[in-house]
Amino acid sequence: MGNFKFVIDVNILLDFLLEREGYEISSKIIEYLVKNKNGYISASSILIIYFMISKYRKELLVVLPKILNYLNVWKVPSYINWDHPLAQRDIEDYLIHLTAESLDAFVITRDAEFLSFSDRAISVEEFFKKVLEEKKNLKISFLDLPKQNLQVFSQVEKNLDDIIVHSKFICAKYVKEFEEKFAEYLGAKFCIGVNSGTSALIVALMAIGLKPGDEVIIPVNTFIATAEAISILGGRPVFVDIHPEYYTIDVTQIENKITKRTKAIIPVHLYGQCADMDPIMEIAKKYNLWVIEDACQAHGAEYKGKKAGTIGHIGCFSFYPGKNLGAWGEAGVCVTNDEELADKMYKIRNHGSTKGYQHQILGGNFRMEEFQGAVLVEKLQYLDMWNERRRDVGKSYIKHLRFLEEKSCLVLPKEAPYNKHIFHLFVIQAERRNKLLEFLKKNFIEAKIHYPHLLIDLSIFKNDRYYKNEEDFKNAKRIINKLLSIPINESITTENIDYIVEVLKRFYEKNG
Amino acid sequence: MKIKAVVKKDQIIIPNFYNLKDGEIWLEVKFLDFHRKEYLELWEKHLKEEKKKETSINSEIIKIVSEELGLKGITLKELINGKF
Numbered sequence: 001m002g003n004f005k006f007v008i009d010v011n012i013l014l015d016f017l018l019e020r021e022g023y024e025i026s027s028k029i030i031e032y033l034v035k036n037k038n039g040y041i042s043a044s045s046i047l048i049i050y051f052m053i054s055k056y057r058k059e060l061l062v063v064l065p066k067i068l069n070y071l072n073v074w075k076v077p078s079y080i081n082w083d084h085p086l087a088q089r090d091i092e093d094y095l096i097h098l099t100a101e102s103l104d105a106f107v108i109t110r111d112a113e114f115l116s117f118s119d120r121a122i123s124v125e126e127f128f129k130k131v132l133e134e135k136k137n138l139k140i141s142f143l144d145l146p147k148q149n150l151q152v153f154s155q156v157e158k159n160l161d162d163i164i165v166h167s168k169f170i171c172a173k174y175v176k177e178f179e180e181k182f183a184e185y186l187g188a189k190f191c192i193g194v195n196s197g198t199s200a201l202i203v204a205l206m207a208i209g210l211k212p213g214d215e216v217i218i219p220v221n222t223f224i225a226t227a228e229a230i231s232i233l234g235g236r237p238v239f240v241d242i243h244p245e246y247y248t249i250d251v252t253q254i255e256n257k258i259t260k261r262t263k264a265i266i267p268v269h270l271y272g273q274c275a276d277m278d279p280i281m282e283i284a285k286k287y288n289l290w291v292i293e294d295a296c297q298a299h300g301a302e303y304k305g306k307k308a309g310t311i312g313h314i315g316c317f318s319f320y321p322g323k324n325l326g327a328w329g330e331a332g333v334c335v336t337n338d339e340e341l342a343d344k345m346y347k348i349r350n351h352g353s354t355k356g357y358q359h360q361i362l363g364g365n366f367r368m369e370e371f372q373g374a375v376l377v378e379k380l381q382y383l384d385m386w387n388e389r390r391r392d393v394g395k396s397y398i399k400h401l402r403f404l405e406e407k408s409c410l411v412l413p414k415e416a417p418y419n420k421h422i423f424h425l426f427v428i429q430a431e432r433r434n435k436l437l438e439f440l441k442k443n444f445i446e447a448k449i450h451y452p453h454l455l456i457d458l459s460i461f462k463n464d465r466y467y468k469n470e471e472d473f474k475n476a477k478r479i480i481n482k483l484l485s486i487p488i489n490e491s492i493t494t495e496n497i498d499y500i501v502e503v504l505k506r507f508y509e510k511n512g
Numbered sequence: 513m514k515i516k517a518v519v520k521k522d523q524i525i526i527p528n529f530y531n532l533k534d535g536e537i538w539l540e541v542k543f544l545d546f547h548r549k550e551y552l553e554l555w556e557k558h559l560k561e562e563k564k565k566e567t568s569i570n571s572e573i574i575k576i577v578s579e580e581l582g583l584k585g586i587t588l589k590e591l592i593n594g595k596f
Contacts, residue, residue: 011563025569027585028578034596051552063592110566124569128577
């Protein structure tokens with residue numbers, strides 16, 4: 001998708017639909033917009049379009065909704081400025097202008113008055129120049145959240161209106177609906193909506209009764225929230241090396257780290273791929289430990305046909321906006337099949353209470369907002385489709401970059417035979433990583449590092465007396481300075497993938 | 513008393529049947545609701561007027577850019593069938 005968005009003025013669309021003078025140009029404009037999914041029609045134009053079609057092309061009426069959907073109907077906002085010069089001259093044009101304003105879009109028009117009185121209006125020539133300029137200055141961002149969010153906006157908008165009109169903002173019907181639907185999607189009995197992935201981990205650890213001094217085993221390469229949640233509650237994260245190929249916790253190293261203070265294991269389903277859960281569950285059973293799955297990067301990922309988050313005692317999810325299933329702000333959930341744990345977590349998220357002011361246990365404010373429930377319940381319907389698209393992008397990268405792996409320039413991600421990877425991130429090990437990162441940046445490709453430091457190397461953990469034996473982390477140490485995440489998301493195009501592959505190839509031709 | 517007035521752009525012109533003299537008078541004007549069809553027909557007329565006054569297009573620019581972008585122009589049939 002281009003970064004520019006365009007609203008089409010009525011006459012340009014009518015040129016196309018009525019196949020009248022101007023058809024040739026409008027057909028090119030519409031071809032570009034439907035291919036790039038960045039064309040819109042103001043809701044204010046629908047009435048006249050329907051009228052004109054029913055008058056002149058009645059046979060098209062039945063397919064008109066389909067055509068309009070390709071071009072995305074967008075709202076007219078309520079913040080009307082009656083003093084706007086266009087509003088004073090032509091209210092219909094002004095409403096189109098306002099639609100464009102709410103989208104941060106341009107209006108393509110041939111109406112001289114529109115062009116004179118709206119700073120959003122551009123001529124047909126300007127439209128073509130803009131899209132050409134965009135093509136020549138191709139920039140590939142790591143994520144394309146605006147596109148994803150605009151795709152679901154119409155459905156979400158309805159829910160947001162409902163929330164504002166009724167003004168029930170916390171843990172009400174949309175959170176409940178999302179909890180039910182997400183539990184059903186995963187195949188879990190209970191789902192407890194909270195206000196972030198970090199909160200989900202804290203709530204889960206509180207529910208298992210983590211006490212100060214208790215130890216929790218976690219992988220050494222992950223986002224800090226996993227360790228942080230333990231430390232905040234006075235527990236001690238005990239780090240374990242990672243699997244050399246799959247980057248999840250090395251299950252062969254877990255037993256070495258178990259002591260009489262060990263309370264739980266938190267395997268992290270990193271980058272979209274599950275840790276090897278069977279051995280983890282066996283160890284947990286043997287030593288009577290809790291297992292909390294950190295599935296914050298694994299929405300819809302599967303381990304031996306089971307959804308991530310449903311295998312351990314509790315599964316924790318984050319819906320940070322950039323996740324495969326992302327909220328429009330902060331949100332998370334805990335899932336479990338254990339009624340007792342669920343009951344505790346419902347209480348913990350709400351100051352230890354499920355009934356007004358009857359605080360039975362110690363909790364906090366970890367509640368999910370209605371706005372997030374309203375967004376997530378709509379986006380959940382797209383999750384499998386988006387995950388499949390990510391898997392296709394992943395396969396495409398693997399196919400086209402294999403020759404660089406064969407030349408030992410990089411190592412591609414591997415999917416464990418027992419897993420369904422959902423490619424939250426596409427992480428390669430790259431030789432001359434930092435130089436490559438710079439090269440990608442110069443070529444307008446946004447890449448990132450997940451993560452630049454092992455947790456044991458962070459100042460808050462590295463002085464801990466337990467972490468003297470660096471040999472314990474040899475797999476992680478070997479790769480940490482090579483890890484590089486290249487763009488992957490459901491919106492990335494084949495053209496984008498080809499370009500990224502070509503830039504990587506060019507880099508290793510120079511630096512191989 | 514009913515007086516038939518003429519509406520022209522933003523002016524309401526009232527015929528001076530009564531040889532009114534210079535000065536001010538207050539008239540109560542009621543706007544009758546448009547029938548939707550009438551309104552839409554007016555809108556159509558307005559769009560047609562706008563169409564007549566459309567800005568001209570430099571087709572050479574369009575030709576060069578379309579070639580560069582590989583745009584041939586989609587047909588209604590292709591759009592309806594989702595072939596793009």
